[in-house]
Amino acid sequence: MRHYEIVLIINPDKSDQIISLIDFYKKFILKKKGKIHRFEDWGRRSLAYSIKKFQKAHYLLFNIELKSELIQELSDNFKFNENILRSFILVMKKCVTEISHILKNKLDLKKHLKI
Secondary structure (H helix, E strand, C coil), rough: EEEEEEEEEEEEHHHHHHHHHHHHHHHHHCCCCCCCEEEEEEEEEEEEEEECCCEEEEEEEEEECHHHHHHHHHHHHHCCCEEEEEEEEEECCCCCCCCCCHHHHHHHHHHHCCC
């Protein structure tokens, strides 16, 4: 099995369906005997450029371990899901479990504002 990092950029108008989308992909990965090493919901963020006339989108990050032949099935599912604006799948050399810089900065900012 190989390690992958997946970032999903989701239509902001579908915020009410985020939980069901997350559950679907988590179940898909686990059902195929894969492992989820890290999952982060980055929330709604501004886009660097508009995608389908959207200026903001909802971001999700997965670090998973899955058989390489199954990653194409997952990628095809991303392409045909109308709620997903963009998806990025990167092959990683090793398992990544630590908190990402984006989420760390978001948490640090929240702590700073509470002080």
